Amino acid sequence: ERALLDLVALGTVADVAPLTSCNRSLVRDGVAALRRTARPGLRALVARAGLKPASLTVEDISFRLAPRLNAAGRLASPELALRLVMTNDEREASQLAEELERLNTKRKALAETVTGEALAAVVALPDWERRPLLVLKSAVWEPGVLGAVASRLVEQLGRPVVLLHGDEMLHGSARSVPGFDLAAALVDQDALLTRHGGHSLAAGLGIERHNLAAFEAGMLAAVARLDLDLPMFRTIDLAADLPADRLTLDTARLLDALEPCGQGNETPVFRLRAARVLRYTAMGADRRHLRITIQAGRGKVEAIGWGAADRSRELVLERSIDLAGTLQINRWNGQERLQLIAEDFRPARG
Known part of the structure; x- marks a missing residue:
């Protein structure tokens, strides 16, 4: 239904779905629909992000709108984002957009703090440069930003990273480099985990503290067996x-x-x-x-x-x-x- 194309574009891009085949056509038409959307919540979100509706792009959705919507689920409740999209009330839309802005600002500040603390924990390890994978934990880190921080660390350090939050029961996120399949590695560690799921480059997991040493040893061994050329940094494909x-x-x-x-x-x-x-x-x-x-x-x-x-x-x-x-x-x-x-x-x- 064409009336939903603005939401189709927003969801497809925010979920990092491939922009190929029919997705490309849907997003092209959906961005055009988003530029003239009648939804008060989306109009308020665009305005609060400092964007001009007539010139909205896929990049704006990826880097300006999606992070604000996702901040709700990471730091509060995803219901805030849902209410923003569904409301027909201009005043409520403005209030919700302001709340998402506040949460997104908080998310960015927390991510900066956790990144700094995680990097400090890394360099405190006497042999970190020789480790093909890093497992770090803290009872005070905000769990809602661990995925983003793990991605930053992988980019900076060039190896898989697992970040965990908690004390006796730990939950967290893992990010990897090409060649090391996180999802498969976590399946091999299933007996030590309370939960896990994801794909080759990104995953979430839960583990009890007493199993952490065995888990880290198993993951380190899994990476070592592959004999990857680490550190592995992002390459750029030039057109x-x-x-x-x-x-x-x-x-x-x-x-x-x-x-x-x-x-x-x-x-x-x-x-x-x-x-x-x-x-x-x-x-x-x-x-x-x-x-x-x-x-x-x-x-x-x-x-x-x-x-x-x-x-x-x-x-x-x-x-x-x-x-x-x-x-x-x-x-x-x-x-x-x-x-x-x-x-x-x-x-x-x-």
């Missing part, structure tokens, strides 16, 4: 090298025809060689992000590195970098401006 003279709004508009992009239909990532750094600065309310102004042919383009402010020390003014990123059109007040979303960068070679 092509992009000459500076093609770094234009016209190119970005052509790429818009590939939308909606997402899981299984990823946005093309291009390499820009020898881009001269003209300026760089930290940005965002918490100064965690990085804005780099680069010379592109005869013009200038801004590249945004989300969460990359700590890499500013790798940049030198008037020196060149090789940059991998996606092209994006920044639309504001009726104006269009080209920008890059930087996936990675390094000093230019050759």
Whole structure:
């Protein structure tokens, strides 16, 4: 039913379902429906996220709307998100959107705290660099953010991570790297667990404290048997090298025809060689992000590195970098401006 397409798009993208085949068509039409939705709750959510309805994208759903909806289930009750979607009352919609905003802000702060504490626990282990898998626990960590924090640690440390919350009964989340099937490994540890479920790269589990040492030993042995090349860090699949003279709004508009992009239909990532750094600065309310102004042919383009402010020390003014990123059109007040979303960068070679 076409009246539900806005919810179809929201659910499909938030659940990271593949944007291929019929899903792609449903999400394309669903994003268009979301831009003009009559649902007070969705309109309030979009407004509270600081987005313009007419220019909503799949990326906005993934990184701005879905986290706010998911914050309800992680820190309070998923019923809050359900009520927001279902309400026909403008005032209730506004109140619920505000509550989700508060929870999402709290979620981000908790994730930062737990990440810092988990990293401190890692480096306190005398042999952590030789461990092919890390199991960490705390009685004070917020369970609703453990999955996100485990993902961060896998990205930073390049090995599977299990994070647990509790005292005598522990519950938590695990994240893995390609080549180590978490779900299969947990099946092998079934006798030690009170529950488990998930897929090859992400899972949830429960375990009694007295079984933890045996569980950790079993998981370490399972990874060691595979002889993986660890640490294993994320690689970027490049679509092509992009000459500076093609770094234009016209190119970005052509790429818009590939939308909606997402899981299984990823946005093309291009390499820009020898881009001269003209300026760089930290940005965002918490100064965690990085804005780099680069010379592109005869013009200038801004590249945004989300969460990359700590890499500013790798940049030198008037020196060149090789940059991998996606092209994006920044639309504001009726104006269009080209920008890059930087996936990675390094000093230019050759």
